Amino acid sequence: MNKLLLSKACIAIAALMVNGLNAAEAIRFVPGEIIVKFKAGISSKNFLQNKALSALGLSNKREIKLSYQNLSVLSLANEKPLQSTLLALKNNPDVEYAEPNYIYSIAVMPKEKLKNKKLEPSPFANINSATPDDPSFGKLWGIRNTGSNEPEGKAGVEGADINALKAWDITKGSRKVRIAIIDTGVDYNHPDLVGNVDSEHGYNFVSNIKNAMDDNGHGTHCAGTIGAIHDNKVGVAGVMAEVTIIPIKFLDSSGSGTLESAVKAIDYATELNVDLMSNSWGGGGRSEAMFEAIKRAGNKGIIFTAAAGNNSANNDSAPSYPASYDSPNIVSVAALTAQNELASFSSYGRNSVHIAAPGHNILSTIKDGGYEIMSGTSMATPHVSGVLGLLLAKEGRMPHEVMKDRLTMTGVPVSGLRAKTQTGSRIDAYNLLTDTRPERNGPKKDQWKTVVLDQAFESVHPYKENSSLKFVKQFPGAKYIRVKVAKYDLESGYDYVRIADGAGNTLEKVSGTGENYTSDFIEGDTVEMNFASDRSINKWGFKILEVEVQ
Numbered sequence: 001m002n003k004l005l006l007s008k009a010c011i012a013i014a015a016l017m018v019n020g021l022n023a024a025e026a027i028r029f030v031p032g033e034i035i036v037k038f039k040a041g042i043s044s045k046n047f048l049q050n051k052a053l054s055a056l057g058l059s060n061k062r063e064i065k066l067s068y069q070n071l072s073v074l075s076l077a078n079e080k081p082l083q084s085t086l087l088a089l090k091n092n093p094d095v096e097y098a099e100p101n102y103i104y105s106i107a108v109m110p111k112e113k114l115k116n117k118k119l120e121p122s123p124f125a126n127i128n129s130a131t132p133d134d135p136s137f138g139k140l141w142g143i144r145n146t147g148s149n150e151p152e153g154k155a156g157v158e159g160a161d162i163n164a165l166k167a168w169d170i171t172k173g174s175r176k177v178r179i180a181i182i183d184t185g186v187d188y189n190h191p192d193l194v195g196n197v198d199s200e201h202g203y204n205f206v207s208n209i210k211n212a213m214d215d216n217g218h219g220t221h222c223a224g225t226i227g228a229i230h231d232n233k234v235g236v237a238g239v240m241a242e243v244t245i246i247p248i249k250f251l252d253s254s255g256s257g258t259l260e261s262a263v264k265a266i267d268y269a270t271e272l273n274v275d276l277m278s279n280s281w282g283g284g285g286r287s288e289a290m291f292e293a294i295k296r297a298g299n300k301g302i303i304f305t306a307a308a309g310n311n312s313a314n315n316d317s318a319p320s321y322p323a324s325y326d327s328p329n330i331v332s333v334a335a336l337t338a339q340n341e342l343a344s345f346s347s348y349g350r351n352s353v354h355i356a357a358p359g360h361n362i363l364s365t366i367k368d369g370g371y372e373i374m375s376g377t378s379m380a381t382p383h384v385s386g387v388l389g390l391l392l393a394k395e396g397r398m399p400h401e402v403m404k405d406r407l408t409m410t411g412v413p414v415s416g417l418r419a420k421t422q423t424g425s426r427i428d429a430y431n432l433l434t435d436t437r438p439e440r441n442g443p444k445k446d447q448w449k450t451v452v453l454d455q456a457f458e459s460v461h462p463y464k465e466n467s468s469l470k471f472v473k474q475f476p477g478a479k480y481i482r483v484k485v486a487k488y489d490l491e492s493g494y495d496y497v498r499i500a501d502g503a504g505n506t507l508e509k510v511s512g513t514g515e516n517y518t519s520d521f522i523e524g525d526t527v528e529m530n531f532a533s534d535r536s537i538n539k540w541g542f543k544i545l546e547v548e549v550q
Helices: 002-009 044-048 051-056 082-090 164-168 218-227 259-272 288-299 377-395 400-409 429-434
Strands: 029-038 058-065 070-076 095-106 109-113 173-183 242-249 256-258 276-279 303-307 330-336 355-358 362-366 370-375 449-458 468-474 480-489 496-501 506-510 513-518 526-532 541-549
Touching: 029 044, 029 058, 029 082, 029 259, 029 288, 044 058, 044 070, 051 082, 058 259, 070 259, 082 095, 095 259, 095 288, 164 429, 173 218, 173 259, 173 377, 218 242, 218 362, 218 370, 218 377, 242 259, 242 377, 256 259, 259 288, 276 377, 288 303, 303 377, 330 377, 355 377, 370 377, 377 400, 377 429, 449 468, 480 496, 480 526, 526 541
Parallel strands: 173 242, 173 276, 276 303, 303 330, 330 355
Antiparallel strands: 029 070, 029 095, 058 070, 095 256, 109 370, 362 370, 449 541, 468 526, 480 513, 480 541, 496 506, 496 526
C-alpha cells in the first residue's frame, strides 16, 4: 500500500501548515487520506451512513487494526478541500480526532560513500583492554575523539566524545537488551552486524511482510552506531558490543513513510516489549495517533529516542515531531560536531531537547555490506540509544524521569550548548553508568526567587509602528537573573523584546506569540530589556511583570 501511495503522490507537498512548524517547512501527507479515531461505540461504516455527512465526500478506505485500538483511514474525494473536511470531522461529536496521513523522512544528510575503499587501521589499537581491533575504529571520533581522527580530516577537540572506552571497562552491553530500530530496515547480513540483529522478529510495514531488509542504507547506518560487533576485524565498532537489534521498517527505499505505518511500527515494537525504540526520522504535523502510540510504549517502560531535526530551528517554539511530543519516555537528541559544537544543521531547544551527541561526519555500516559517512541528528540519536543500552545492560529499566535526569545531569557541560539543550551537555557513557554528575557553573534550578517589578515593562496594546522602549533594572546582590514574559504577541521575526545583561550583551530576542515564557539566565545583577517594532504589522504587544533572581 505505502509504496504505491508514496509513488502516486510523488510525495505531496502540502499547503497545510500546523502551529509549531517553521513557516518555510511544508508538511507532507498522502493526498486524499485522513486518519480518524472514532468515539467508543462508533464504527466508520455507521458514521459514513449518515446522510448529513455526504457533502464531505468521504469513503472508508481501510481499517488500521492495532493491538491497542482501531483507527480508520478515510478517503477524501479529489475535489474536496482537506482543511475544511478536517475541521468538520474534528467538530463532529462522534470523532475523537482526525488528521492527515502524514509522511515522515530520515533526518540525514548523506556523505562520502566508502563501500569499496580500504579502511585504515586504528591509530589507537590498544589504549586499554576494552579497545576493539576493528580496522576503522580509529575513524569513530564519536567513540573516542583524538582531535585528529574525524573521518574527513577536520581538526577536532580531543576528548569531545561519548567517553566509551572507560564505560566499556564496566559493560559492553548484553544481548538481553532489545533495541528496535524503527527506520528503513537493517541489512541483517552485514558482516559487522550478524549476531547482533534479530531478523526473525523484525517486520516490514512498507510491504507488510516479515522481511525488514534495508533497501536505503539509513537504518543500517543507525544499527552500526548502536551495535556493530567488536573485535571481528571488520569495519567499525558500535557503542554496544552486544545487543539485540530488531529491525522494524516503515520507511521505504527513498527514506519516506506514512503516519499509518509509523503507528503500526511503534505498536508492533510495544507488543514485542523491546527496551528501547531508536527513531532517526521526523516530519509531519502533530499527530494524536502517534502521540498515543508513543505513550503506550512509555506505559510499558520503553524508552523512545528521537532525532531533534535538521532544521537549525528552536524546537521550543517550532516543535519537530516525534521528538517534541510531551511524553516522559521521549529523549530528544541534538547533533554535536567533532569540534565540540552544535552542528549547524541541528535543531535545538533549551526546554525541549534533552542532550547532544556526535552527529556530524559519522562513519558506520550501510546496506550491502558497505560503510558510509553521514551527518544528521539521525546519527546522534543512535549514539544516545547505544549509551542508554549500556545503562540497561548494567542496571535494567528504571522510571523514565529518573533515567532522563541521570542522562542529562551526567552529561559533560559544553559552552556552545548553553540554552541549546536542557543542561547544555553532551552524553558521557562512563558518567552515565557510574552516575557521576559534573559540577555545573551557573544557577541552581531550585533556588530561583520571584521578584515583582515595581513598574511593569510593557507596550501599549496594540503597539505603534517604529516603537522603541528601554528598561534597565539592577537587583543588588543577584548573581543570575532571568526574565518572565507574562504575554507576548509580536510580529514574528520583525518586532521583538531584546534581553541583555548589564553590559548590553544580548542573551536572546523574544518574538512571535506566547504566554508565561521564562528566558535563559544572564550573569550579574543588572538586566536590560529593549522593545523594537518596524513599520508594518502592529500586534497586541508584550507584558513583563516579574523576574527571577538568585
